[in-house]
Amino acid sequence: MSEATAGSADADESVLERYSSRVLVAGVTLAALALFLVGGWLFPDTILGTFADVLTSRNTLSAALRLSVPIAFAALGGIFSEKSGVINIGLEGLLIISAFTAIYVTYLTGNVWIGFGGGVVASVLLALLFAVVTIEFRADQIIAGLAVWLIALGLAPFASQVIFGGPNTPTVATPGAISVPVLADIPFFGALFSASPSVYLLFLAVGLSWYVFERTTFGRWVRASGENPKALDTAGVSVTRVRYAAVLISGVLSGMGGAALSLDLGQFTGNGPTMVNGKGFIAIVAYLFGNYNPVGAFLSTLLFAGLDAMQTYLQLQGIGVPRQLIRITPFVVVIVVLALVGRTRIPEAAGDHYESGEE
Amino acid sequence: MDTAVHLDGITKRFPGVVANDNVDLAVERGTVHALLGENGAGKTTLMNVLYGLYDPTAGRVLVDGAERSFESPRDAIDAGIGMIHQHFMLVDPMTVTENITLGNEPKKWGGLAVDREAARSAVVDLSERYGFDVDPDARIEDVSVGEQQRVEILKALYRGADVLILDEPTAVLTPQEVEELFEVLEELTAQGKTIIFITHKLGEAMRAADEITVLRDGRNVGTVDAAETTREGLAELMVGREVLLDVDKPPAETGDVVAAASDLVVEDERGVRAVDGVGFEVRAGEVFGIAGVDGNGQSELIEALTGLSTPDGGRIEFLGRDVTDDSRRSRIDDGMAYIPEDRQDRGLVMDFDLVENAILGSQHTAEFGPNGRIDWPHTREHAESIIDEYDVRPPNADSTSESLSGGNQQKFIVGREFERDPELVVAAHPTRGVDVGSIEFIHERLLELRKEGVAVLLVSSKLEEVQGLSDRLAVMYEGEFMDVVDPTATTEEELGLLMAGERPDADSTATAETERDVGASAGGERA
Numbered sequence: 001m002s003e004a005t006a007g008s009a010d011a012d013e014s015v016l017e018r019y020s021s022r023v024l025v026a027g028v029t030l031a032a033l034a035l036f037l038v039g040g041w042l043f044p045d046t047i048l049g050t051f052a053d054v055l056t057s058r059n060t061l062s063a064a065l066r067l068s069v070p071i072a073f074a075a076l077g078g079i080f081s082e083k084s085g086v087i088n089i090g091l092e093g094l095l096i097i098s099a100f101t102a103i104y105v106t107y108l109t110g111n112v113w114i115g116f117g118g119g120v121v122a123s124v125l126l127a128l129l130f131a132v133v134t135i136e137f138r139a140d141q142i143i144a145g146l147a148v149w150l151i152a153l154g155l156a157p158f159a160s161q162v163i164f165g166g167p168n169t170p171t172v173a174t175p176g177a178i179s180v181p182v183l184a185d186i187p188f189f190g191a192l193f194s195a196s197p198s199v200y201l202l203f204l205a206v207g208l209s210w211y212v213f214e215r216t217t218f219g220r221w222v223r224a225s226g227e228n229p230k231a232l233d234t235a236g237v238s239v240t241r242v243r244y245a246a247v248l249i250s251g252v253l254s255g256m257g258g259a260a261l262s263l264d265l266g267q268f269t270g271n272g273p274t275m276v277n278g279k280g281f282i283a284i285v286a287y288l289f290g291n292y293n294p295v296g297a298f299l300s301t302l303l304f305a306g307l308d309a310m311q312t313y314l315q316l317q318g319i320g321v322p323r324q325l326i327r328i329t330p331f332v333v334v335i336v337v338l339a340l341v342g343r344t345r346i347p348e349a350a351g352d353h354y355e356s357g358e359e
Numbered sequence: 360m361d362t363a364v365h366l367d368g369i370t371k372r373f374p375g376v377v378a379n380d381n382v383d384l385a386v387e388r389g390t391v392h393a394l395l396g397e398n399g400a401g402k403t404t405l406m407n408v409l410y411g412l413y414d415p416t417a418g419r420v421l422v423d424g425a426e427r428s429f430e431s432p433r434d435a436i437d438a439g440i441g442m443i444h445q446h447f448m449l450v451d452p453m454t455v456t457e458n459i460t461l462g463n464e465p466k467k468w469g470g471l472a473v474d475r476e477a478a479r480s481a482v483v484d485l486s487e488r489y490g491f492d493v494d495p496d497a498r499i500e501d502v503s504v505g506e507q508q509r510v511e512i513l514k515a516l517y518r519g520a521d522v523l524i525l526d527e528p529t530a531v532l533t534p535q536e537v538e539e540l541f542e543v544l545e546e547l548t549a550q551g552k553t554i555i556f557i558t559h560k561l562g563e564a565m566r567a568a569d570e571i572t573v574l575r576d577g578r579n580v581g582t583v584d585a586a587e588t589t590r591e592g593l594a595e596l597m598v599g600r601e602v603l604l605d606v607d608k609p610p611a612e613t614g615d616v617v618a619a620a621s622d623l624v625v626e627d628e629r630g631v632r633a634v635d636g637v638g639f640e641v642r643a644g645e646v647f648g649i650a651g652v653d654g655n656g657q658s659e660l661i662e663a664l665t666g667l668s669t670p671d672g673g674r675i676e677f678l679g680r681d682v683t684d685d686s687r688r689s690r691i692d693d694g695m696a697y698i699p700e701d702r703q704d705r706g707l708v709m710d711f712d713l714v715e716n717a718i719l720g721s722q723h724t725a726e727f728g729p730n731g732r733i734d735w736p737h738t739r740e741h742a743e744s745i746i747d748e749y750d751v752r753p754p755n756a757d758s759t760s761e762s763l764s765g766g767n768q769q770k771f772i773v774g775r776e777f778e779r780d781p782e783l784v785v786a787a788h789p790t791r792g793v794d795v796g797s798i799e800f801i802h803e804r805l806l807e808l809r810k811e812g813v814a815v816l817l818v819s820s821k822l823e824e825v826q827g828l829s830d831r832l833a834v835m836y837e838g839e840f841m842d843v844v845d846p847t848a849t850t851e852e853e854l855g856l857l858m859a860g861e862r863p864d865a866d867s868t869a870t871a872e873t874e875r876d877v878g879a880s881a882g883g884e885r886a
Contacts, residue, residue, distance in 0.1 A: 215472045215473060216471065216472060216473060217464045217466065217470075217473055220453070220457060220461060220464065220473065221461075221462070223450065223452075223453065224450045224453065224461055227450045227451060227452060227453070228448065228449065228450045228451070230448050231448035231449055231450050231458070231461065232450075232461065232462065233432075234432055234442070234444070234448045235448070235461045235462030235463070235514075236431070236432060236433035236436055236462050236463075237461075237462045345452070348451065
C-alpha cells in the first residue's frame, strides 16, 4: 500500500517536473509583460510607458502573427517528421525553396494561389528527396537535413540569378488581407480577424495537426513509429510508409510556410541567408519548446515572433533594442529548456533507422 | 487429434548457418506446447517462420490443416497467430488501450477518428473474459513488467489470435509473476486457445506445458509428454549427453576479508538511488552471491565496485585498503578480475582477434607491454593457452571475437579474467545466454578458484545458479539488500518472495529485521 502511494507521489512529481521549465519561462514572460503594462499605466511618460504602448498596440499582434506564419508552419511540419522518428533539420531549406518557387510560379502565371501551390510542390519534392535518402538509403538524418538546407540555400538564389539576373526576384502581386466584418474592429484582438489568408490557413493547420495526432489512427501510427517502430511493424503497419507520409506532410506544411512568407511580401530576397534567415531553425526550437504539441509549438512561435515584432516597433519609437539580442532569445530559451531542465520528451526512436524483419 | 498448427519439414538457412533443419512440429488445439532448447538451438527462428517474419528455405506451414504461406506478420495475424516477443513491442508513452488496438483501431466518422470508447470497452471486455488484471487507461511506462506482458497477450487476443507464441516469457518476471503467467495460460487453453511457449528452462517447460518438443542444433530431437518425462531426461535431450544439474561443492574454507563495501550509494542518471546504502564483505575462499530480478541495482553496484563508476556515497575496501576513488586500472592491477554482464559491449572488442582481446586490461603491464610496446609473441602464447585451457572453439587465436558463438566468447573472457591471478573475481551473469555445456564448465572453474582461496562475488538473475554456487546469498530489491541468507537453508519460494520485495514472514517482522541487521553488520560498520 505504502508503495502504491509512493508511486503516485512520484508520478505527481514527474508531472510537475515535466512542465516546470515551461511554466517557469511562461511565468517569467507573463510577469515581465504585467510589469510593463502596470508600469506603463502608472508612468506613461517613461520608457515603461513606451513599452506598454507597444505591447497593447494592435500592430504588434498583427506583426507577430505575420512573423509567426513561416515559423509555425515549419514547426508543425517538423513535429510530424520527428514524431515519426525522422529528425528533419532541413526545414530551413524547405522554407527557402518554397519561398522562391512560389514567387517564380506567381510571376509566370500571375495567380498568387497557383504560385502558392507551386511553392508547396517544390518543398514536397525536396522533402521526398530527403525521405528517400534517409528512409530508403538509411543516410544519417542530420547530415541529410543539412544537405537539404544547403541545396536550397544554393539553388534558390542561383535560380533567381539565372532567371531574373539577381538574387532578388521582382515583386509580384500579394494576396489581400481578409477582414472579418465587426470582429476586425475589436481593439487589439481585431488583428486576429484582419490578416493575410496565410494566417487563417495557419490556424486551420494547427487545429488539424492537433486533431490528427490526438484523434486519428494515422496520428497514433506516427507516434508509435517514432517511439517504438518495431511495435508498429509487428502490429502489421508499415513503418516505412508511415515515415514517408510524415516526412512528406512536413514538406507540405513547410512549403505552405515558405510560400506564405514570400507571397505576403511579394518578393523573394536571396542575399546571404536569404529572406528565410534562420526561421526554419527557430521552428525546431519552437516545437521542442512546445513539446511536440502543435498548439504548444504555435504558442511558442507566437512568443518568439512577438518579441521580434516588439523590437521592430520599439525601434520605431526610438528605443534601440539590438535586433541581434532579440534574435537569440529562442536559442537561449532552448538552451535553458533542453540543457538545464531537459524535460522535453524526445521520441525514443528519433534519428534511428528502421528496417523491417531486422533482429 | 485436432492439430492447430503443423510445421512440416521446416528448414531455414542463413548464410553459413542452418538454423532449422527439417523440423516437424505438431501442436494440438487447446494445449500448451513448450519448445525447449539451448540458446541458438533454433527455437526463435522456427517461430519467426510460423509468424511470417522469415520465409522458410523448405517445408510447409499448416494452420488448421490448410497449407499457408505468410509473407509478413500481418498474414500470420490474419490466420489467427499471435506472437508475444521476448522484448515487448509496446509504445511506452501510449496507454494500455492505445497499445492493444494499435494498427487495428476501431474507427468512427467514416474513418476520420478513432472510436476511443469502443476501443476501451473492447479492452475491458477482453480482460474480463480471460480474467486479466489490467488498467486500460494506464500508460505502459507506469505499469509493471508482468502487466506489460498481459497487455501483449491481450494485444494478440484482440487481433483474434487462436494460437499464441510466447518467446521466453518468463525471462523478465519474478517467480510470483511467472506463477501468475502460468495461471493465465491455463485460463487461455481452457477457453480453447493454443499456446506455444519458447523456453530454455526445464522446470518451466515441465510445469506449464502439456507437451514438450526439444530442439538441438536446429533439429527436433524429440517430442515428449510433460507428465511422463523427467528433468534429467529433458536435459539429456537438450544437450545430447547426461548433465549434472546440481552443483556439488565442498564446504567453504574462508579466509580474510578481501573486499568490503559499506553504506554504498549509487545514483543513476536520473538521480534515483539505484543502490541505496548497501554493505557487505567477501572473504577469501567463498562465493558471495547476489540474487534479484534484473534492474534492482545489481549492475550499478558492480560498476561501483569494479571502478567503472564512482559511488555517490559510502566506501569500498579492497585488500584492506580504501579504493573508493581508485581507477578501474588500479583495481585490475590490485587483482580484481571482472566478468562483465554484457560481454559484447564490455568484455571484448568485437572486431579484434583473440590475441588482442587476450590482454585487454593488462596491455600496460610489464608482462605484456614492457616499455610501452606490446610483446606480441608472448601475448599470442597467452591467448593460445587461454583457448586451450578454457576449450574455446574454434581454437584459432587469429579469429575475431565476433566470429565466436556467445558461449565461446564467454569462455574466453572467463579464461582471460581467471588467468590474471585475481584476489577477487566479480562475475556478473557469467552464464547468461551460454549453452548448458559451457555453463557447467564455467561453474566448475568458479568453484576451483574458490578452492584456491579466491574471493568470488557472483551476481545472477538465475536463481538455481546463485543458490547452487553461493556460500552466502544476498537478495537485492530496489537498491537494497532484502536479506543475506544461507542458500542451502532457504527455499526457492522464500527467495522468490524476497526478490519481489516481500519478507517471507509478515508476523515475524522483528525476526526479519534482526536477521537483516546481522546481515548488514556482517557487511561492515553499519551499526
